[in-house]
Amino acid sequence: MLKLILIALSFFFGLLSIRKVRSYDVHEAEPFWKMAAVTVWGGMVSVVISLFLYNILHSQGVSVQDGVPFSYFFVGFIEEFGKLLALFLCWPIIKNEMDEPTDGPIYIACVALGFSLIENYFYAAATPLSSPLIAIRLVICTPMHVAFSMIMGLAFYWAVKFEGGWGILLGAFLAAGIYHALYNIFVSYWYLLPGVYLVLRGAYRWMHQLLGYTTAQSPYRITLADFISGFPSPEVQPGVQCLDCGDAAPKPTYEKGQIRLHQCEACGAYVCSVKTLHQLIHHYGSVFGNLKKEIGFKAGRPKKLAAKLKGVRLNKKRKIVSFNLKTFNNALEELNRDVIRRTEKKWWCLWRCQP
Incomplete structure (x- = not known):
């Protein structure tokens, strides 16, 4: 048995x-x-x-x-x-x-x-x-x-x-x-x-x-900005309070799988849960592993990955994140480039000269 x-x-x-x-x-x-x-x-x-x-x-x-x-x-x-x-x-x-x-x-x-x-x-x-x-x-x-x-x-x-x-x-x-x-x-x-x-x-x-x-390296990879632009008329749903301006009104919502984003119409910031933030980093930043440990957001002593997520603000108590789309999108694209650079520098990376 x-x-x-x-x-x-x-x-x-x-x-x-x-x-x-x-x-x-x-x-x-x-x-x-x-x-x-x-x-x-x-x-x-x-x-x-x-x-x-x-x-x-x-x-x-x-x-x-x-x-x-x-x-x-x-x-x-x-x-x-x-x-x-x-x-x-x-x-x-x-x-x-x-x-x-x-x-x-x-x-x-x-x-x-x-x-x-x-x-x-x-x-x-x-x-x-x-x-x-x-x-x-x-x-x-x-x-x-x-x-x-x-x-x-x-x-x-x-x-x-x-x-x-x-x-x-x-x-x-x-x-x-x-x-x-x-x-x-x-x-x-x-x-x-x-x-x-x-x-x-x-x-x-x-x-x-x-x-x-x-x-x-996926040919199907798109940017976070491209994902959002693919919703010409996002559905307005009850959202969360914006960390930037405090607006709690219903917000345009962007959903795909476990990703769920809200856009604050009052100030233009995007708001999501910490869980969605992890999914965004997986999908659009190509970074995996235990993100709970890699993202600290500690004042004065940010973890290495958190320091790269420019434009991201976190409320730990509410587990809510807000960000400026342009700044965060650029940070995610830099993460992609960094993943490729770091991997192709490894001695075991045999395919670095391939197409």
Whole structure:
């Protein structure tokens, strides 16, 4: 019974991971049924490929040896290769959807989810409950599979869209394999578990930066000013009190998904909730991660990101934000340019010379 609970938890965390990854696909969301199809088909194919490669190595006398941590090193390369090849075999399903950089990471995340769910089931079935590592592996390995594969997903997009991207894909595979191999080594022995934290932290920072970069590069990206100009006659709805002039009258309202903005007709300022502010930064500034920590708005000591959000005023007690559209729009555009610049300066950014 406990094993079933642990497997269910791994499935739950996997769904949360895909939901989180899909939240980065802010400009043109992928069809859910195609994501589900890639998860099922890609997961099964990647497991079959990996098992086939394990059998080949085993026949040559190469296998994981208990008590020898570095014998786990080749596991990361086999499983990442299995996921990457499975993504290629999913091409008939996704070829019509591969039209922006975020799509590669999205679909390889689905393959990784399917792979991890199958792996978790067999691992739980074969491992005694007394093992202190079983819960750790079943809870964190699914998000890790997703995070490790992200760079291959983006490189896959470059390879299929632009001539000469295959070397980039090879480099991405090597990077993903090394990261995955280190994780396998750290998580397999209790005395190496502190290293798991470093891998977790690094993988998620890597994932956030990659997905911010792909969002900034999307051909479907528009500015906040363009979004607002797309409402020639916004509906007037009961709004919130303007932080600038105090006007509490109903206001023209701009809505899209979780975004809900009000324009004060008395002074021209825009008003929204802090939650909407986060969505605006995701959609139009291409910045992800935990924005609650990154935006401080403390008087005299603003956090790094908050200092860049020029023209934004916050009432913490009411959780309301107001801003000047032109100033805030320029700040968001600068955030996009900054995301691209910072990512392309990284040593692992293999595609910085690509179109």
